[in-house]
Amino acid sequence: xxxxxxxxxSGQVRRDIVRMVxxxxxxxxxxxxxxxxxxxxxxxxxxxxxxxxNAEGFLEFSRPGQNEDLFFLSNGHISPVFYSVLSRRxxxxxxxxxxxxxxxxxxxxxxxxxxxxxxxxxxxxxLGQGLSVAAGAAFAKRLRKEDRLVYVLMGDGEQQEGQIWExxxxxxxxxxxxxxxxxxWNGQQIDGPTDKVMHNRDLRLKYEAFGWDTVELKNGxxxxxxxxxLEAAKQKTGNKKPVLILMKAEMGFGVDxxxxxxxxxxxxxxxEQLDIAxxxxxxxxxxx
Numbered sequence: 371x372x373x374x375x376x377x378x379x380s381g382q383v384r385r386d387i388v389r390m391v392x393x394x395x396x397x398x399x400x401x402x403x404x405x406x407x408x409x410x411x412x413x414x415x416x417x418x419x420x421x422x423x424n425a426e427g428f429l430e431f432s433r434p435g436q437n438e439d440l441f442f443l444s445n446g447h448i449s450p451v452f453y454s455v456l457s458r459r460x461x462x463x464x465x466x467x468x469x470x471x472x473x474x475x476x477x478x479x480x481x482x483x484x485x486x487x488x489x490x491x492x493x494x495x496x497l498g499q500g501l502s503v504a505a506g507a508a509f510a511k512r513l514r515k516e517d518r519l520v521y522v523l524m525g526d527g528e529q530q531e532g533q534i535w536e537x538x539x540x541x542x543x544x545x546x547x548x549x550x551x552x553x554x555w556n557g558q559q560i561d562g563p564t565d566k567v568m569h570n571r572d573l574r575l576k577y578e579a580f581g582w583d584t585v586e587l588k589n590g591x592x593x594x595x596x597x598x599x600l601e602a603a604k605q606k607t608g609n610k611k612p613v614l615i616l617m618k619a620e621m622g623f624g625v626d627x628x629x630x631x632x633x634x635x636x637x638x639x640x641x642e643q644l645d646i647a648x649x650x651x652x653x654x655x656x657x658x
Contacts, residue, residue: 383409383410383454383455388625392644402450405619409452428488431489439521440520449495501533525553555619584613585606626650
């Protein structure tokens, strides 16, 4: 798919995000908006997934995920972008997005598995766990001799969790060179800038010291740069080292009043704010 087409999908995904969060008056729009380009690029261009459709016309989904690339969302609070991309990719009806965070909805505030929502492989949002799960999946694929990759997205505030570094060490020790981790390096977390809450220092040097290869993505909101970084990371696989992409993205990207601040990490727009946001995000695929 061409970058222009991917940009159109990202634009619609951003509309979905603000509409979902506004409808439920709860959720996390900031990081969701910032990561839209990356997750669209993965699902619509990069990842090799099962394209078989079921009787209802939706993509078939198997949680073991054998013989296909896998994606794990560790920072599960950005579920709006995940749900939108999964729906737009064809895992479930786009109309279901209107149930986000509603009673009995499959679209929980943080992704959950007990509702059996297609596309969701693990319950996530308890920060720090996703890398460990992804490392385990990568280890299993190697044991099965599968020629497929495992991707995992984490937050930069999440790097303050101790379990992250256990996963980092495990992946390097076992030379999981089919694992690509991405950090949403937006510099913001729920209580403020990461440098003020708990400084991560130089994440690139840290990961390299543990034995990882790294790729720096200077603008995670530029589709061409996203595609180039993902391809560079793929080129580094198979070399006995896991790979990290450090993605500089902007929290709230696409909605001017949500950018450059942590305040929209977990806040919902009111009616007036929604109207302003939607005027900045044109319809490209059609609203749900």
